Amino acid sequence: MIDLTRVLAGPYCTMMLADLGARVIKVEMPGIGDDARHIGPFISNADGLPSSGYFFSINRSKESIALSLKDAADRAIFERLLLDADVLAENFTPGTMDRFGYGWEALSSRFPRLVLASISGFGQTGPYRELPAYDMVVQAMGGVMSLTGEEGGPPTRVGVSIGDIAAGTHAVIGVQAALIERARTGRGKHVDISMLDTQISLLENALVRYQVEQVVPGPIGSRHPSITPFGVFKSKVGHLIIAAGNDRKFRDLCDVLQMRDVKADPRFLSNSSRCEHHRALAARIEEALATRTAEEWLPILTQAGIPCGPMNDIAGVLRDPQLNARDMFVSLEAPGGMVLKTAACPIRFAGEQFANYRPAPELDADRNALLQELGLV
Amino acid sequence: MIDLTRVLAGPYCTMMLADLGARVIKVEMPGIGDDARHIGPFISNADGLPSSGYFFSINRSKESIALSLKDAADRAIFERLLLDADVLAENFTPGTMDRFGYGWEALSSRFPRLVLASISGFGQTGPYRELPAYDMVVQAMGGVMSLTGEEGGPPTRVGVSIGDIAAGTHAVIGVQAALIERARTGRGKHVDISMLDTQISLLENALVRYQVEQVVPGPIGSRHPSITPFGVFKSKVGHLIIAAGNDRKFRDLCDVLQMRDVKADPRFLSNSSRCEHHRALAARIEEALATRTAEEWLPILTQAGIPCGPMNDIAGVLRDPQLNARDMFVSLEAPGGMVLKTAACPIRFAGEQFANYRPAPELDADRNALLQELGLV
Numbered sequence: 001m002i003d004l005t006r007v008l009a010g011p012y013c014t015m016m017l018a019d020l021g022a023r024v025i026k027v028e029m030p031g032i033g034d035d036a037r038h039i040g041p042f043i044s045n046a047d048g049l050p051s052s053g054y055f056f057s058i059n060r061s062k063e064s065i066a067l068s069l070k071d072a073a074d075r076a077i078f079e080r081l082l083l084d085a086d087v088l089a090e091n092f093t094p095g096t097m098d099r100f101g102y103g104w105e106a107l108s109s110r111f112p113r114l115v116l117a118s119i120s121g122f123g124q125t126g127p128y129r130e131l132p133a134y135d136m137v138v139q140a141m142g143g144v145m146s147l148t149g150e151e152g153g154p155p156t157r158v159g160v161s162i163g164d165i166a167a168g169t170h171a172v173i174g175v176q177a178a179l180i181e182r183a184r185t186g187r188g189k190h191v192d193i194s195m196l197d198t199q200i201s202l203l204e205n206a207l208v209r210y211q212v213e214q215v216v217p218g219p220i221g222s223r224h225p226s227i228t229p230f231g232v233f234k235s236k237v238g239h240l241i242i243a244a245g246n247d248r249k250f251r252d253l254c255d256v257l258q259m260r261d262v263k264a265d266p267r268f269l270s271n272s273s274r275c276e277h278h279r280a281l282a283a284r285i286e287e288a289l290a291t292r293t294a295e296e297w298l299p300i301l302t303q304a305g306i307p308c309g310p311m312n313d314i315a316g317v318l319r320d321p322q323l324n325a326r327d328m329f330v331s332l333e334a335p336g337g338m339v340l341k342t343a344a345c346p347i348r349f350a351g352e353q354f355a356n357y358r359p360a361p362e363l364d365a366d367r368n369a370l371l372q373e374l375g376l377v
Numbered sequence: 378m379i380d381l382t383r384v385l386a387g388p389y390c391t392m393m394l395a396d397l398g399a400r401v402i403k404v405e406m407p408g409i410g411d412d413a414r415h416i417g418p419f420i421s422n423a424d425g426l427p428s429s430g431y432f433f434s435i436n437r438s439k440e441s442i443a444l445s446l447k448d449a450a451d452r453a454i455f456e457r458l459l460l461d462a463d464v465l466a467e468n469f470t471p472g473t474m475d476r477f478g479y480g481w482e483a484l485s486s487r488f489p490r491l492v493l494a495s496i497s498g499f500g501q502t503g504p505y506r507e508l509p510a511y512d513m514v515v516q517a518m519g520g521v522m523s524l525t526g527e528e529g530g531p532p533t534r535v536g537v538s539i540g541d542i543a544a545g546t547h548a549v550i551g552v553q554a555a556l557i558e559r560a561r562t563g564r565g566k567h568v569d570i571s572m573l574d575t576q577i578s579l580l581e582n583a584l585v586r587y588q589v590e591q592v593v594p595g596p597i598g599s600r601h602p603s604i605t606p607f608g609v610f611k612s613k614v615g616h617l618i619i620a621a622g623n624d625r626k627f628r629d630l631c632d633v634l635q636m637r638d639v640k641a642d643p644r645f646l647s648n649s650s651r652c653e654h655h656r657a658l659a660a661r662i663e664e665a666l667a668t669r670t671a672e673e674w675l676p677i678l679t680q681a682g683i684p685c686g687p688m689n690d691i692a693g694v695l696r697d698p699q700l701n702a703r704d705m706f707v708s709l710e711a712p713g714g715m716v717l718k719t720a721a722c723p724i725r726f727a728g729e730q731f732a733n734y735r736p737a738p739e740l741d742a743d744r745n746a747l748l749q750e751l752g753l754v
Contacts, residue, residue, distance in 0.1 A: 054582045143694040179557060323574070347551040
């Protein structure tokens with residue numbers, strides 16, 4: 001596939017397709033490249049120049065060629081690349097591809113088997129189609145922020161760019177669906193993914209809850225809305241998750257935390273009553289947890305049969321035994337020799353190894369090989 | 378495809394496949410059905426009995442048959458269904474399918490073209506494989522919570538079940554990839570999706586940032602870490618997003634908010650200095666915004682060329698003009714006659730209409746039609 005995408009949603013989509021076996025040729029602006037090459041954190045390359053660790057983390061296993069879509073000779077190379085391609089991906093503001101002369105009508109008449117994947121902030125249609133795409137804006141407009149944060153507190157941004165990433169994964173689904181249908185029809189399609197649209201499909205039960213209960217849902221904090229105790233609790237050092245989903249687990253929890261009075265307290269006898277008095281119960285649980293660290297508590301709670309889990313920070317994530325057993329981190333050598341771990345592809349097929357991860361390319365790194373392959377030099 | 382999944386991650390995956398054109402036959406436990414049928418909010422069905430709006434929102438366009446995988450006659454029907462199926466989806470705890478006699482080895486030897494999609498909390502391998510899957514636990518273990526929340530505050534759950542939903546979308550990708558490869562090889566695959574794994578692939582730049590900067594990233598609040606002002610601001614009524622990404626936009630913002638002294642303040646002259654003094658600047662901006670509601674400010678800011686957007690709550694989402702122009706809400710009649718809007722499929726193909734959304738089925742609703750179709754009655 002040919003990849004005109006920049007920054008995050010598009011490159012994330014094409015990286016996943018590369019992970020799944022696609023050959024991805026990244027077409028970048030001469031001299032500048034993907035904007036993500038200019039976003040930190042930076043590492044020093046072999047020449048001591050800054051090289052983007054951010055770019056490195058979302059462009060593995062791709063090839064790079066620098067072409068200007070405004071230059072006639074470069075356009076000829078670009079069109080030669082399209083001749084062999086199954087998919088073209090782009091995440092310009094809608095209308096930009098038309099101005100390049102590569103709108104869907106023009107492309108599909110010349111390359112009828114080509115699938116065009118377009119990712120934008122608001123989609124190819126509708127009144128906001130030409131507005132710029134910002135992750136935070138679509139998180140805010142899509143309602144996810146209105147549900148995230150402390151109960152009664154302000155709306156809160158999800159701490160990862162879920163606006164971009166959800167769009168990227170849904171674009172992968174759209175491309176695959178178009179390829180599956182092309183096998184039958186022989187014709188490509190224009191996949192139109194809007195970052196805002198994909199936020200709506202993450203809302204899960206909130207839409208229906210609002211319509212049935214006629215109450216606008218607000219931030220729900222870090223506890224289960226209808227099971228108590230089930231949520232995040234603070235220990236002597238660090239937080240942990242305790243998920244005592246029924247009366248028996250709750251009584252077991254009281255035993256292991258030596259909270260005899262809590263176990264007998266009429267406010268805490270049933271789940272519905274515990275939900276009503278969740279603040280008082282959380283205070284007592286955190287008082288008991290204050291004697292040990294989260295790391296010390298987890299084996300004790302697990303031993304007692306209480307569902308629980310660590311609150312991993314990023315350092316903890318990288319150490320996590322399950323994630324390491326699943327080979328969820330790929331170590332790749334970045335420009336300058338630093339070895340960086342990035343998230344592996346989470347799509348696994350039993351009995352198969354992913355072994356074809358290659359580091360992200362330097363700008364224009366594959367020009368000569370590609371031109372030779374096309375017979376253009 | 379045949380669908381044994383329950384509650385959220387699995388049904389979300391199979392709903393998306395149904396939206397894309399797959400025929401999905403939901404096999405449910407007799408008398409009980411999908412656990413989601415017992416999760417609120419509830420509406421009254423035609424008999425005045427409670428019917429789950431939650432189930433309704435994630436099971437559209439599927440058929441339902443009740444079969445016990447422990448009953449010989451029902452197993453024969455189930456296996457007859459598998460004979461014609463491309464895909465079987467399940468989200469039991471790993472090991473459960475083996476106990477039913479339907480582990481991957483057994484299935485693939487009898488149905489070599491079948492794709493088995495398994496979704497679990499921690500995957501089919503690794504030390505935690507048999508632990509139960511809870512959205513909050515994988516959100517905590519996967520690191521997303523450690524990045525979400527107010528700066529300096531506690532880790533915060535993302536207000537939607539991103540643990541389940543990310544697993545569901547990645548399962549769709551895995552199923553499609555397996556079907557594309559099957560067209561070449563003639564053989565199915567076992568797709569193994571772990572909710573925890575998919576959390577890692579959402580972490581975006583956090584993994585690399587930590588490794589390069591050697592500082593464990595914490596909650597980053599609702600503002601851009603390196604552009605100011607860019608984030609959520611409070612108005613007289615409601616919050617809004619302002620994304621003044623450069624010096625010129627910042628000066629324009631000062632003009633429209635009539636903050637002459639802020640515009641001249643040396644602390645706010647450059648973006649890096651604005652980032653350093655972001656709290657002081659936010660206080661001044663919110664002081665200025667306090668004179669009008671978010672709804673009043675948005676057209677004024679837009680007119681002045683300041684990138685901005687509404688902080689939609691769920692009611693605002695349902696009213697949003699762009700989302701309505703994109704037909705992002707599907708109105709379907711729930712049991713009892715209430716019409717509920719659910720999120721439409723966000724995967725669009727230019728020039729095509731999705732028109733085949735059907736309401737979620739009642740338990741066992743399609744038994745007779747299915748048995749007739751199979752020649753079993």
